[in-house]
Every structure is written in C-alpha cells, then in structure tokens.
Amino acid sequence: MASETETFDGGCTCRHVRYRMTSRPMFVNCCHCRWCQRETGTAFALNAMIEADRVELLSGDVELADTPSASGRGQRIWRCPACRVALWSNYAGAGDSVRFVRVGTLDEPDRLPPDIHIFTMSKQPWVILPEGVPAVREYYNPREVWPKASQDRFAAVKAKS
Numbered sequence: 001m002a003s004e005t006e007t008f009d010g011g012c013t014c015r016h017v018r019y020r021m022t023s024r025p026m027f028v029n030c031c032h033c034r035w036c037q038r039e040t041g042t043a044f045a046l047n048a049m050i051e052a053d054r055v056e057l058l059s060g061d062v063e064l065a066d067t068p069s070a071s072g073r074g075q076r077i078w079r080c081p082a083c084r085v086a087l088w089s090n091y092a093g094a095g096d097s098v099r100f101v102r103v104g105t106l107d108e109p110d111r112l113p114p115d116i117h118i119f120t121m122s123k124q125p126w127v128i129l130p131e132g133v134p135a136v137r138e139y140y141n142p143r144e145v146w147p148k149a150s151q152d153r154f155a156a157v158k159a160k161s
C-alpha cells in the first residue's frame with residue numbers, strides 16, 4: 001500500500017552525495033524525448049517528481065549545471081561536484097519547489113516504475129512499452145492523468161512558492 005511515510009535513499013556513484021526522499025513522489029515520468037536521450041546517453045530519462053522539501057541531503061553537496069532544454073526555458077541539473085552524476089533537475093515549468101529526481105540514482109530504483117511514458121514519438125524503436133501504463137506521443141495534462149492526491153500536493157507546493 002502506498003504510504004506517505006515511505007522513504008527512498010539514493011546518491012551518486014562516488015558516494016559524495018547521499019540523499020533521502022521522505023515520501024513517495026507525486027508522479028514518475030519516463031521521458032523518451034531526444035533531449036533526455038542525449039543528456040543520459042541512453043534511451044530515456046526516468047524522473048520522480050517530488051516537493052523540494054521532501055528531498056534531504058544526507059551528506060555531500062550538489063553543484064548546479066545550467067542546461068538548455070527543449071522548451072527554451074532551460075533546465076537546472078544538480079550534479080555531484082566530484083563524479084558529476086546528475087541527481088535531480090528543476091525545470092522552468094514547475095519551478096525550484098519541485099525536483100525531478102533521477103530514479104536511477106536511488107538505491108532501489110525498482111520501487112519507482114514509470115507512471116507514464118512521454119514523448120514516445122521519439123522512443124527508441126527497440127524499447128517495448130508495457131501494457132497498462134499510459135503512454136503519450138508528447139506531453140500531457142496532469143489534471144487528466146495524476147491521482148487527485150498528487151494534484152493536491154502539486155497545488156500546495158505551487159501555492160507556497
């Protein structure tokens with residue numbers, strides 16, 4: 001059963017950075033856009049969207065890399081200053097109060113499978129999407145897709161910022 005008290009620990013490869021998500025994320029996007037393919041060097045990016053104040057830095061520090069984005073408004077990628085692994089991003093749309101945590105940096109990434117696949121128009125052809133998980137050619141309206149509880153969390157964090 002989904003619980004607000006679940007925690008998820010993660011970190012970079014050199015272990016300078018260790019962090020903890022103090023609850024489940026609001027939603028997990030698997031993005032198959034060309035930008036995510038290039039930034040990860042692989043087929044997609046897996047991002048868990050969560051309130052910034054629900055991500056605790058347990059040790060180390062993170063370094064900002066301002067990175068262009070498809071929207072033209074930029075993406076702020078936070079990386080380990082030593083091994084440069086990307087840990088989370090802020091996008092202009094959601095602002096600094098929402099972090100897009102890279103699920104692959106969690107100790108147990110299997111716990112957060114995608115809630116939706118996006119930008120499937122540029123999906124690598126050998127990636128076979130599972131049945132029963134929503135998939136859209138481009139982006140989507142969270143009001144039509146996110147659970148009500150997650151929409152409420154997002155509205156609350158936006159109201160605070």
Ligand SMILES: [Zn+2]
Pocket residue numbers: 012013014015016017080081082083084085
């Ligand atoms: Zn590191």
Ligand SMILES: [Zn+2]
Pocket residue numbers: 031032033034035036037045119
């Ligand atoms: Zn993308």
